[in-house]
Amino acid sequence: MSEAEESAAEAPQGYFRFDTEADFQAAVDRLLLQEGRELRVFDSTLSVLKLNSPARIDMLRAFLAGSRARTIHMVVHNTDHVTRQCPRLMNLLARYSHVIEINRTSDAIRELQDSFLVLDRNHYVRRPVGRFFRGGAGFNDEADALSMRMRFQEIWNASYPGVSSTTPGL
Numbered sequence: 001m002s003e004a005e006e007s008a009a010e011a012p013q014g015y016f017r018f019d020t021e022a023d024f025q026a027a028v029d030r031l032l033l034q035e036g037r038e039l040r041v042f043d044s045t046l047s048v049l050k051l052n053s054p055a056r057i058d059m060l061r062a063f064l065a066g067s068r069a070r071t072i073h074m075v076v077h078n079t080d081h082v083t084r085q086c087p088r089l090m091n092l093l094a095r096y097s098h099v100i101e102i103n104r105t106s107d108a109i110r111e112l113q114d115s116f117l118v119l120d121r122n123h124y125v126r127r128p129v130g131r132f133f134r135g136g137a138g139f140n141d142e143a144d145a146l147s148m149r150m151r152f153q154e155i156w157n158a159s160y161p162g163v164s165s166t167t168p169g170l
Contacts, residue, residue: 013139013140014138014139014140014141015136015137015138015139015141015144016136016137016138016139017134017135017136018133018134018135018136018137019133019134020133021048021133023133024048024125024127024133024135025050027125027135027137028049028056028117028125029056029059030137030139031117031119031123031124031125031137031139032056032059032060032063033059034119034122034123034139036063036070036119036120036122036123037067037069037070037071037120038070038071038072038073038119038120039063039070039071039072039073039117039118039119040072040073040074040117040118040119040149040152040156041072041073041074041075041116041117042074042075042076042112042114042115042116042117042152042155043074043075043076043115043116043130044076044077044078044113044115044130045076045077045078045080045081045082046074046076046081046082046086046089047081047085048115048130048133049117051082051086051088051089052085052086052087052088052089053088054088057088057089057092060072060089060092061092064092064096064099064100070099071099071100071101072096072099072100072101073100073101073103073152073156074100074101074102074103075102075103075104075105075152075155075156075159076102076103076104076105076162077104077105077110077112078104079102079104079162079163082102082163083163090163090165093163093165094165094166097165101161102161102162102163103156103159103160103161103162104159104160104161104162104163105155105158105159106158106159106160108158109155109158109159112155113128113129113130113131114126114127114128114129114130115127115130115135116148116151116152118145118148118149118152119145120145120149121142121145121146121149122139122140122141122142122145123137123138123139123140123141123145124137124138124141124144124145124148125137126138126148
């Protein structure tokens with residue numbers, strides 16, 4: 001773990017606001033460094049999460065390699081960015097297809113505008129309007145993280161498999 005990662009993991013717990021992309025990315029990195037089993041992600045395209053950067057993919061790989069019980073569930077409105085612009089994520093999906101699922105929202109909930117990541121029932125990063133980087137992150141905030149996890153479950157139930165690690169065809 002690098003010095004920056006250690007300081008992110010050791011930072012005080014609580015709620016933190018952010019207004020810039022850099023602060024948002026730091027909050028996501030900090031979330032990925034926390035102990036946990038289930039990472040749940042909802043975003044319109046996943047493009048702002050930099051899921052093709054080697055550093056972010058390494059963090060996801062380390063998260064999954066930490067335990068056989070760890071899973072990642074993602075829901076997007078549109079899968080084009082993931083399938084066309086994120087070969088590293090697609091490779092990770094192929095390697096860990098048994099613990100990573102990427103779903104697509106049904107038409108009934110395509111108007112949802114927020115974006116969030118929630119780790120177990122303890123930690124989250126949320127942007128109320130996904131087009132902007134303004135939002136907040138909560139660490140060891142069981143009340144808000146649990147409500148976000150329940151919201152994710154509702155979104156998950158209104159979605160269907162959207163991205164596969166294999167290419168269908170002949």
